[in-house]
Amino acid sequence: MDTILKVRDLEKFYKNKGSLTKAVNHISFDVQSGEYIGIMGASGSGKTTLLNCISTIDSATSGQIWVRGTDITVLDKRRLAKFRREELGFIFQDFNLLDTLNARENIALALAIKGERPGTVERKVQEVAADLGIADILDKYPYEMSGGQQQRVACARAVVTKPSLVLADEPTGALDSKSAGMLLESFRMMNEKKNATLLMVTHDAFTASHCKRILFIKDGRIFNELVKGSRSRKQFFDEIMQVVSYLGGGLSHAV
Template sequence: MEPILRIKNIEKYYGNKSCLTKAIDDISFTVDEGEFVAIMGASGSGKTTLLNCISTIDKVTAGNIYLEDTDVTALKGKELNKFRRDKLGFIFQDFNLLDTLSGYENIALALSIKGMKASDIDEKVKEVAEELGVTEVLNKFPYQMSGGQKQRIASARAIVTRPSLILADEPTGALDSKSSKLLLERILFLNDALNATIMMVTHDSFTASYAKRVLFIKDGKLFHEIIRGDDSRKQFFDKIIDVVTLLGGDISDAL
């Protein structure tokens, strides 16, 4: 089976000749359809830059990124906008919900932009709201929701179009431990039950332990990877902690 995502020898530089920073240094890997992959690394390691390049928020300096049969690095203008709309789903740390729209309207917006009929939008919004356990807050505005509810509404918005790839940037970063666990269980449900392909950046080992594979980035390079396989989540968590220690990370940040 062909991987759904292929990262080939990508590099990313910032600055100019007098002050050049190499944020990504010749990284290559693949992600199969239905995988749940976490990316970990210390602050400044390049993990967020990597996600930004995959998400088309930023452009690579060299190399190529392929999603399905599309060379993402070659897209521009309307083609790029259409690609983002149809192929990618985003979950941000700070939710990025529109305050003047209800939960229902925030989720429905992605479908409205695609020109879907109102009856089909209603069906899909209610379906994804049930999957993520937010049916009871569909009529509430973001200021009336808890942090966990807002993040699950944001996750529903990301998945409602059934994108090829869901990109999550520190999705539990603004949540308490109970809300984080609930959100991660819902994300895992999307991966297991709906075969959603998910790539998540996190600094948190507990969050990463919900993934099926973890890539570790150090100084812009792919440092190591571990695969959960048949391990329990606790066993996988312990392995992640071991690598975080090897990376020279602060264990207090990882727990």
């Protein structure tokens, strides 16, 4: 199995009025091809900062991040832009769809930016839309869609280019329970049928229980790790809740 992501001794410091905050404190872990990993932690634990460093939204203070063997911490702006286009897919809590484009155009934009030949764009859009159950809304604009539909369009945009790694930051945070369930089913399909490698930050134990492995972050460090293995989702949820209870407040206990 290929190692898609390798994080080694990663640190991120913030300076504020003479004080120094270690948001990420000597974190190391690997992600293999086809894994579906959740990152959990209370507010301020460093989980989103970690994701931002991996996504190149923020830069690390020290340490290395390799994606498919490339150390992204040493890339210049031009090479970083190329790396984002070709290797990463992003799914955010607030969807980030362009209001002036319909669903088809929002998805196709990711292919156009990558330089895909026009003749193959429509086929790839139709294919990913069918997989995610949004083929019937391709001509709708974001304001005409439900939150769940917008998030599935965002998922389609993230995976249509077949990136090495899909990064999701609280993707169910703005959704009702029904829409969240549909989105998580889309993630399962992406992972199991398309072999997408997913790394998802979440504060919600129910959402996390759909993952195959969980990294718990506390005070900028990896506090614990759980692997689902052959356990049912309910059994995995119960085990996640035990760690959440030990960690204390700041994480969702919703079933």
